[in-house]
Amino acid sequence: MFARLLAPxxxxxxxxxxxxxxxxxxxxxxxxxxxxxxxxxxxxxxxPVFRTRALIIKEQRSELVKHHLWVLWTDYFxxxxxxxxxxxxxxxxEATKLAGAAGGKxxxxxxxxxxxxxKIAEIDTIFWETKKAA
Amino acid sequence: MFARLLAPxxxxxxxxxxxxxxxxxxxxxxxxxxxxxxxxxxxxxxxPVFRTRALIIKEQRSELVKHHLWVLWTDYFxxxxxxxxxxxxxxxxEATKLAGAAGGKxxxxxxxxxxxxxKIAEIDTIFWETKKAA
Amino acid sequence: MFARLLAPxxxxxxxxxxxxxxxxxxxxxxxxxxxxxxxxxxxxxxxPVFRTRALIIKEQRSELVKHHLWVLWTDYFxxxxxxxxxxxxxxxxEATKLAGAAGGKxxxxxxxxxxxxxKIAEIDTIFWETKKAA
Amino acid sequence: MFARLLAPxxxxxxxxxxxxxxxxxxxxxxxxxxxxxxxxxxxxxxxPVFRTRALIIKEQRSELVKHHLWVLWTDYFxxxxxxxxxxxxxxxxEATKLAGAAGGKxxxxxxxxxxxxxKIAEIDTIFWETKKAA
Amino acid sequence: MFARLLAPxxxxxxxxxxxxxxxxxxxxxxxxxxxxxxxxxxxxxxxPVFRTRALIIKEQRSELVKHHLWVLWTDYFxxxxxxxxxxxxxxxxEATKLAGAAGGKxxxxxxxxxxxxxKIAEIDTIFWETKKAA
Amino acid sequence: MFARLLAPxxxxxxxxxxxxxxxxxxxxxxxxxxxxxxxxxxxxxxxPVFRTRALIIKEQRSELVKHHLWVLWTDYFxxxxxxxxxxxxxxxxEATKLAGAAGGKxxxxxxxxxxxxxKIAEIDTIFWETKKAA
Numbered sequence: 001m002f003a004r005l006l007a008p009x010x011x012x013x014x015x016x017x018x019x020x021x022x023x024x025x026x027x028x029x030x031x032x033x034x035x036x037x038x039x040x041x042x043x044x045x046x047x048p049v050f051r052t053r054a055l056i057i058k059e060q061r062s063e064l065v066k067h068h069l070w071v072l073w074t075d076y077f078x079x080x081x082x083x084x085x086x087x088x089x090x091x092x093x094e095a096t097k098l099a100g101a102a103g104g105k106x107x108x109x110x111x112x113x114x115x116x117x118x119k120i121a122e123i124d125t126i127f128w129e130t131k132k133a134a
Numbered sequence: 135m136f137a138r139l140l141a142p143x144x145x146x147x148x149x150x151x152x153x154x155x156x157x158x159x160x161x162x163x164x165x166x167x168x169x170x171x172x173x174x175x176x177x178x179x180x181x182p183v184f185r186t187r188a189l190i191i192k193e194q195r196s197e198l199v200k201h202h203l204w205v206l207w208t209d210y211f212x213x214x215x216x217x218x219x220x221x222x223x224x225x226x227x228e229a230t231k232l233a234g235a236a237g238g239k240x241x242x243x244x245x246x247x248x249x250x251x252x253k254i255a256e257i258d259t260i261f262w263e264t265k266k267a268a
Numbered sequence: 269m270f271a272r273l274l275a276p277x278x279x280x281x282x283x284x285x286x287x288x289x290x291x292x293x294x295x296x297x298x299x300x301x302x303x304x305x306x307x308x309x310x311x312x313x314x315x316p317v318f319r320t321r322a323l324i325i326k327e328q329r330s331e332l333v334k335h336h337l338w339v340l341w342t343d344y345f346x347x348x349x350x351x352x353x354x355x356x357x358x359x360x361x362e363a364t365k366l367a368g369a370a371g372g373k374x375x376x377x378x379x380x381x382x383x384x385x386x387k388i389a390e391i392d393t394i395f396w397e398t399k400k401a402a
Numbered sequence: 403m404f405a406r407l408l409a410p411x412x413x414x415x416x417x418x419x420x421x422x423x424x425x426x427x428x429x430x431x432x433x434x435x436x437x438x439x440x441x442x443x444x445x446x447x448x449x450p451v452f453r454t455r456a457l458i459i460k461e462q463r464s465e466l467v468k469h470h471l472w473v474l475w476t477d478y479f480x481x482x483x484x485x486x487x488x489x490x491x492x493x494x495x496e497a498t499k500l501a502g503a504a505g506g507k508x509x510x511x512x513x514x515x516x517x518x519x520x521k522i523a524e525i526d527t528i529f530w531e532t533k534k535a536a
Numbered sequence: 537m538f539a540r541l542l543a544p545x546x547x548x549x550x551x552x553x554x555x556x557x558x559x560x561x562x563x564x565x566x567x568x569x570x571x572x573x574x575x576x577x578x579x580x581x582x583x584p585v586f587r588t589r590a591l592i593i594k595e596q597r598s599e600l601v602k603h604h605l606w607v608l609w610t611d612y613f614x615x616x617x618x619x620x621x622x623x624x625x626x627x628x629x630e631a632t633k634l635a636g637a638a639g640g641k642x643x644x645x646x647x648x649x650x651x652x653x654x655k656i657a658e659i660d661t662i663f664w665e666t667k668k669a670a
Numbered sequence: 671m672f673a674r675l676l677a678p679x680x681x682x683x684x685x686x687x688x689x690x691x692x693x694x695x696x697x698x699x700x701x702x703x704x705x706x707x708x709x710x711x712x713x714x715x716x717x718p719v720f721r722t723r724a725l726i727i728k729e730q731r732s733e734l735v736k737h738h739l740w741v742l743w744t745d746y747f748x749x750x751x752x753x754x755x756x757x758x759x760x761x762x763x764e765a766t767k768l769a770g771a772a773g774g775k776x777x778x779x780x781x782x783x784x785x786x787x788x789k790i791a792e793i794d795t796i797f798w799e800t801k802k803a804a
Contacts, residue, residue, distance in 0.1 A: 018771065049374075052320055061154075105687050325418045495609065498610040556727070
């Protein structure tokens with residue numbers, strides 16, 4: 001909690017298409033944390049109703065991960081960012097693929113969900129570097 | 135950024151209805167920051183197309199604020215929390231009202247949007263107290 | 269309930285956030301009737317395709333129940349109502365919990381769905397009392 | 403609850419695609435009441451923010467009217483109904499057109515919204531006749 | 537179908553409710569192709585996670601088929617069309633039923649999905665005839 | 671149906687995340703045609719209700735353009751495609767930006783909407799080249 005006090009809440013910035021200027025990779029990360037938690041709960045519960053519900057919800061949460069990442073890629077990042085970080089396009093393409101059939105949606109393996117979280121962490125690092133530089 | 139390194143990303147916890155156990159008031163706060171930023175941009179731009187778009191998007195963002203708050207109120211908080219924090223029901227009721235016609239949706243005044251952010255900050259404080267106590 | 273007979277179907281009033289002034293607990297009740305009917309059909313049909321579809325649809329209908337109840341709680345009911353009915357906050361909190369993982373979404377037991385309908389009936393009674401008093 | 407037995411119109415019955423068997427024209431009617439109320443409020447309030455919000459919300463509510471009517475037409479009514487009521491197809495087509503650009507969405511005239519309500523009332527009458535006959 | 541070769545892809549015209557004047561039965565057809573492909577994949581893959589995901593997605597795609605067809609029926613086709621093609625109402629009613637519980641949603645049989653595609657092809661033929669005549 | 675064999679662009683194929691294997695850039699194009707038509711109608715109609723409705727609907731249609739393009743970029747195109755077409759990432763990034771605040775959403779200029787259609791046409795050409803090569 002102490003860390004939160006030092007990191008003022010105003011560091012967030014553009015995520016709608018006005019644009020309002022508030023973006024934060026935390027939106028994608030929170031949904032991906034949910035995907036991973038659902039995978040873990042799926043593995044430890046064999047009740048068929050629970051498992052079907054887990055798949056229904058994981059499908060929705062994975063779609064939200066993809067959406068939040070797409071918004072960052074199209075709306076927040078600008079040509080100078082892509083020049084400075086030449087692998088950024090590929091990074092987003094891999095991250096969104098990992099949230100889809102090849103990962104978040106298609107598997108129930110927490111390790112696959114962790115790979116998605118790792119990709120989002122890479123994006124998060126670049127995001128905050130560009131915010132500091134702005 | 136240093137603070138973020140110290141604040142491990144696993145502090146998040148339940149926001150879908152499995153439940154996955156990942157909740158974070160940051161979801162409501164980010165949307166409310168957007169509402170406030172839209173109000174500010176609305177005030178400083180008289181182009182009618184821009185202003186109409188601002189109202190369209192603010193309506194959506196305010197609805198998301200309400201939704202994220204409702205989820206916390208119904209899904210995260212349990213009877214013992216409401217016993218310990220007797221004003222918690224009213225706090226959520228006021229916060230969601232402030233995100234609707236009486237505030238986030240109905241006005242274009244940044245000061246009203248700030249009141250909404252302040253209410254969310256109150257909820258955030260209680261949320262993290264209950265997480266620490268868990 | 270007697271009031272309903274005298275006050276024909278046109279007495280409805282506010283459910284969007286303009287606000288338009290048209291509210292009616294029937295919206296939540298109809299979706300909850302659907303949840304109960306789905307539970308009953310689930311119990312009497314062992315076809316796996318049917319059962320998975322039942323869970324998909326029940327998840328959506330339960331979410332609609334929660335949404336319609338949240339709208340009543342935040343948008344229709346005002347401070348004087350909460351003063352007059354001190355248990356109203358708790359009633360809504362319990363009803364929306366019953367529509368989620370703890371009931372409508374999480375179970376396939378018609379008896380649980382009936383409990384949700386009973387809670388909505390309690391809310392409905394209070395709603396129409398406040399309409400008469402207005 | 404006794405009153406409910408006397409008020410047969412509240413006997414809900416199929417509106418999802420399981421199908422659960424709960425249908426009720428009240429869903430379309432409540433949204434159409436909202437459309438009409440929004441038109442009235444629009445006429446009596448010249449504030450540009452309010453008026454834009456009214457149009458945003460009326461667009462959504464009109465879409466819901468169309469959706470609820472389409473569901474009744476496709477999912478509830480069966481070939482024998484269309485034989486017995488040969489104008490039923492046209493009635494639904496006219497009602498959904500009245501909820502769109504030609505009426506609910508395209509105008510801010512309460513009289514147009516009333517025409518939509520009248521069409522829904524015609525559908526409602528036929529609906530309950532078929533329920534009684536079932 | 538010959539008309540389509542002569543009428544290149546830019547002949548599209550009205551599918552929103554402004555109306556913008558861009559309509560194209562291809563929207564319904566693409567979703568129905570997806571429904572059929574999902575049925576085929578379901579039949580050839582017994583993995584329970586895959587099968588549940590197939591049912592979740594097929595439910596969504598079938599709903600989109602219904603929606604796109606309803607829009608054509610209510611928004612594109614006008615009274616003179618219904619006079620010229622007296623079975624058009626029934627054709628749309630059957631097609632949307634085939635996309636619901638009685639077909640696209642309720643079965644996993646590619647042959648049922650093909651029946652839906654055939655109905656859409658009938659609608660497509662009439663649609664392009666009316667476009668040529670306009 | 672013979673005509674369909676001759677008209678290769680109608681051979682639809684993967685657009686959901688099962689994946690079903692049905693993709694078609696026509697989905698993005700149809701929505702973008704709508705965006706352009708709305709801009710044209712906006713320019714030639716000064717009624718304030720009509721203009722506000724045009725902006726509301728254009729915002730939705732532009733969002734659909736972005737969504738359909740993102741799905742192609744993440745789900746259809748694979749690493750070998752990005753190797754063969756090195757500018758493909760940038761092309762999609764520019765196209766989705768043109769559908770957002772910088773174009774489809776932010777302007778009411780048909781010429782801007784035409785630029786979006788041109789970008790989609792470039793993507794369409796590459797898409798069908800890769801389909802032929804598959």
